[in-house]
Amino acid sequence: MQYKYCGKSGVQLPLLSLGLWHNFGDVDDFDNARRMILHAFEKGICHYDLANNYGPSPGSAERNFGRVLKSDLKAHRDELFISSKAGHDMWDGVYGTGSSRKNIIASCDQSLQRCGVEYFDIFYSHRYDGVTPVEETMEALIQLVRQGKALYVGISKYPQDKQQQAYDILREAHVPCLLSQYRCSMFDQKARRQNFQCAADNGSGIICFSPLAQGLLTGKYNNGIPEGSRAAKSSGFLQQSQVTPERVEAARQLAVIAEERGQSMAQMALAWVLNDQRVTSVIIGTSSVGQMDNNLATLEHLDFTAEELERIDQIISDPVLSF
C-alpha cells in the first residue's frame, strides 16, 4: 500500500480507503462483510469510512463493523483510522437529522456505541443542511475533539462558500479541517472544479467518494444490469434510470483505453481520480474480496500519458454524463 499525508497535517492515509455505505448492513451477508474488512486491513487499507446511517438498516454498518473490530481487530485499534459522520436522516423526530449541534453530538455518541470504540479518528459533518449556521455545526465538531470523542474533524459535500467558512472557523479554534470529502469520478467532476482548490489552499486533505460512479465505471453495466449488482438491488442507491445509454457508451469507449493500458476499467477510473495530486485517498466500496483485489492492483499503474488523459477527457467532457 502507498500512503499519503492529508493536506498540511501529520496524518497519512492509504491511497485506497474502504467505505461501508453499501454491502455491510444487516441486509447483507455478514461473513462476506467481515472478510472484506479483514482483507482490507491485511492489504494496508487501514482507513474505514462509516456514517451513522450506513446500512440498511441505518446504523447496521457501524454495528457490523463494531462486531468485527471486537472479534478480530481489537488489538489493532491504533493501526486503524476510523471515520463516522452525522447530518443525514437517522432517527425519528426533528433532532434525528441535519447539522445542528443537537444532532451532531447525540449522533456521535450513538455511533461510538455501535462501533464499540472510545473515539473516532475523524468525525465529519456529513452535509451542509441549508439552514444550520456553519458556526453551530463547526462548534459541535470542535466540542467533540475537546471531549476526546474525535481526534480530527472533516466536512463532506460542503458548497464552496460554506466550505471556506468552515475552514476559517476550525482553523481559528486550532482544530483544522483534516479532510474534505467530495464525490469525484470520471462522470462527476463538479467538486474537482468547485471545491478541490479551496480545500488544498486551506491545507485540508481531499478524500473522494463514489470514484467508480457506484459501479458504472467498472464496465459492469455495459451489457445490461447484472443480477446482484447495486443497480439491481432494491437497497442500492444507484437507480436503473442512472444507467443511461450515454454513460454506458462512454464506459465502453473508456474500456478501450483501459485495455490498452493493461488495466481493468475500475483500475483506470480509480487511477484517474488519484492522478489529481490534491487528492489524498479514494474511498472504494466493494461487494467482494475479489473486487477489492482488483481495485488494489490500481496501485501498480497510476500514471497516465498526456495523450491518454486527452483521450479520456474527450470522452468524459460531455455534460450529459454528469450526475
Ligand SMILES: NC(=O)c1ccc[n+]([C@@H]2O[C@H](COP(=O)([O-])OP(=O)(O)OC[C@H]3O[C@@H](n4cnc5c(N)ncnc54)[C@H](OP(=O)(O)O)[C@@H]3O)[C@@H](O)[C@H]2O)c1
Ligand atoms: N460523504 C458522503 O456523502 C458519501 C456519499 C457516498 C459514499 N460515501 C463513501 O464512499 C464510499 C464509496 O462509495 P461507492 O460505494 O459509491 O463507491 P464506488 O467505488 O463508486 O462504487 C462501489 C461499487 O462499485 C462496484 N465495484 C467496485 N469495485 C469493482 C470492481 N473492481 N469490479 C466491478 N465492480 C466493482 C461494486 O458494485 P456492486 O455492488 O454492483 O458489485 C461496488 O459496490 C462509501 O462506502 C462511503 O464510505 C460518502
